[in-house]
Structures are given as C-alpha cells and as structure tokens.
Amino acid sequence: MIVEHRSLATRDHTKRLSQQDRSQSESALLHNQDDILVQMEQLNMANTQDPKASSMLKKLKRQSIRQSLVQQSPGEEDAYDWDFWAGALCDFEQTTKNKAWLAHVRRGIPPSIRGLVWQLLAQSKQTSLQDKYIELLQGPSPYEKMIQRDLARTFPGHKFFKERDGVGQEGLYNVVRSYSVYDKEVGYCQGLAFIVGPLLLNMPDDEAFCVLVQLMNKYQLRGNFTPDMEGLHLRLYQFDTLVEEHLPRVSRHLEQQGVSATMYASQWFMTLFAYKFPLSLVFRIYDIMFCEGVGAVFRFAIALLKRNETALLGLDFEHLLDFLKNGLFKEYSEDQLIEDACQLENITPRRLAQLEKDHRVQAAKEAADAKALEQLQKTNTELRENVRILETMTAGVEHEHDDIMLQMKRTRADLVHARDEQSSLRDLVDLLQQEVKALPRAIESQCRTEFEALCNENASLVQKNSSLEDQLTHLENMVIDMKMKYAESENERGELQQRLNEMKRLMGV
16 A cells, blocks of 8 residues: 655655666666756856856767767667757757757657656756655645545556556655645645656656646646636636637537537646547647647647547537547547647637636626626515515405405494384384374373373483484494595505505516
C-alpha cells in the first residue's frame, strides 16, 4: 500500500527510485536531462566569469550537448535538428525568440530533453516550490482515500502506472496529494492525475509538482478544477463559439441533436486529451501548449471535429455522442493532427481574450437575470400569500354575509308573523269598536257592571294594541337597520372582490 505520510525525500532519492523501477529508456532520459542541465549551468557560470571566452566555450558546450543528445537518442539521428536543440539548450532564452523555434516545437521536442524543455518553458525551476513539495509530502491530506481509489483508473494500460503500489502510482499519488494540500480551494478533482501522468513520464515527481503548479496558474488550468469550475465553463463557451465560427454545419448538427460541448469536450480540457489519446500524441500536444499557451488545446479540438466533419454530420444523437468520445482519432495520424491544428492560425490569444470578455458579459447578464428572476419569484410568492389572505378574508366575509342573510330571513318571517297578528288585532279592535258603538246603551242598560267590565277590558285591549304598535315600530326599525347593515356588507364584499380581481390581474391569473 502507498505510504500515506511519506518521509522527507530528496531529489537524489527520487532519482534512485526512478533508476531502480522505471524502464531503462526512461531512466536514461532523466539522467541525460540532468547531465544537460549541469552543462547549461556550467555554461552560464562561465559566461558570467569570463565574457571573452564565452563564444568559444559556448561552441564547445554546444558540440558536447549535441553529441550527448545524439548518443541518448539511438535511431533518431535524422529525426531532429540536433544542432538547433543543442543551441537551444546553450541559450534557451535567445532561441525562443528565433522564428524557427515554433516550427521545431511543432515537429516535436526530442524525448530525451522534452521534460527539461517543458520546465524551461513553464519557468518551473523554482527551489522554493521544490522545497514546498518536500514539506507537503510530510503532511496529511483529506483526499488521500479518494486519490488512492482513482490511481488504478489513471492510464491503466501503461506499464509505468498499472502496477499497484509501483513507482508510477506512487509518483501520481505524491504529486496529486501534495497539490491537494498546496491549493486547498482546488483540493482534489478527478482528471488531475491525467495532467500529472505525462509529466511523470518525462521528469521526477518533485519537478512534475513544480510544473503542475505552473500549469494551474500560468497556463490557467486551475479554473477547470475549482469547485464552481468557472475556468471550464469559460473554455466550453469559447469552444462552442469557435466551433460555430469554423464549423457552422457541425455546430448546427450538434445543436439539432441535443449534443452540447459539456457532454464530450469537458474531458478534453480537463485532461488535455490524455484520457483517451495515445500518450505519444499527448506529449506533442503538451509541447505546443507549453510553447504557445492553452489556446493550442482549442486548435486540436477544432481540428479533430473538422477532420471528422463528414462522419459527424451523418450520425444521430446516440452514435454521435459515442463517436465524439471514442471514434474521433481512429485512422488519424499524429502528424496529420498536429498539421491540421497548426493551420488554424486565426485561433489567437487575442480572439480567445475577446471571447473571455464576452463570456464575462454573458455571465454577468445571466447572474443579473437570475437575480431578477429570484426577485420576481419572491414577489410572486408574496402576492400569492396576499391573495390567499384576501381569499380567506373574502370567505369569512361571505360566511358572515350568509349568516346575516339567514338572520334577515328569520327577521322577515317574524315581521310577517307580527304583521299578521297586528292585522288580526286590528280586525278584532274594529269589530269590538263597532260592537261598542252599536250596543253601548244596551249593554249599559242591561248591566252597568258588565259595561264597566267591558270598558276595562277595552282599555286593556287598547293598551295591548298600543304595546303591539310599539313592538311593530321597533321591528320596523330593526328591519331598517338590518337592511343598512346588509347594504354595508354588500359594499364591503364588492370592494374585496375588486381587490381580489386586481391581485389576480397582477399575477397574470
């Protein structure tokens, strides 16, 4: 099992591990790079100490480096311009200003010095970073289990990485784990090991860590692995726009089939094509990217689609997605891909910068729209709550109205009954009055006592009639009051109904 807390390791110890466990070619490659680096440092010191002898010494060193390069590259004597690369190692800064520099890089950096040239281009030769790496090896990481779990999935078919607990997996573990502690915001993200793998095949792990830090910062890969992946979103936006500009038919076909760049191109930008492509091609891509910047990745991506345009246009969604993930590089030579990518000269840093600016504007607009939508949703929720309250109030008023109407019906029934009684009493009073008028004297003569009794009874009836009239008046007043309350409730219900209608219009119901 990989040791979780590696003890303090020096550069020499790392090289000894590499010499013991790697293949002979890889060991010789690293050893040769160190010899060349020593010669470069000696040359720089000599130039500083004795400027007069610098020209002759530079020539001798150049010849020595050239001879060393040729010896370490058997069978490739004619594959590279060794004079050029020897001169580059003698005066790297000046060589990179040469017009021929880019052409030589595009033809491929010699494998024997590839790792060294990558470090020089990335400007990763920083003692402070190497010291930091050794320090980080001693500390814990919260991602150790996740990293160990993913090791076997990284380049499972490559002999250097497939051996469990081997030097390759240990190197991946150490570099990725150290970076997860070095950059706490990024931590560990799947795909990071695919960036580190090609580096470890060309340099020791401490140097690979330094180059990784430069790739993440100087070459702007860090945004692909942050929690919100803002860098990856930017790359995919730039890629979509470039596909639309250079391959409009492919862009329309992908859009019609519902295939977005997120479904297939995310791995390209997160692993720099190392997830699927042969490592020999990945090295060539790294060569150009270290020299020209991350914009080179877009050229390779567009070149792949352009070369396969006819095939892509004939596929439906299911087969299209599978082809984009697995079939793009079939029957496609490395040199042809490099040539196709290098011909896309109009994908310039200036154009990518403009697309980045457009993406920021669009992202700001989308953020503003999202904020406005959130505010509208909040307002809509408040309006819905207000409508619910008003509907509750309306239901309460309607219930009260129903109660009042029921009371009015009962009151009207009582009033009708009272009026009927009043009518009967009036009829009785009229009858009695007629009898009183017709028979006063007869009654009076027959029985004064009876007359007096009848008078008393009559007085009582008059008093009762008066009382009933008062009751009738009171009931009539109650009816008037009930009518007024009913009218007021009708007005209030109308106002509430109007407010409800206004709220519904605001909500668009």
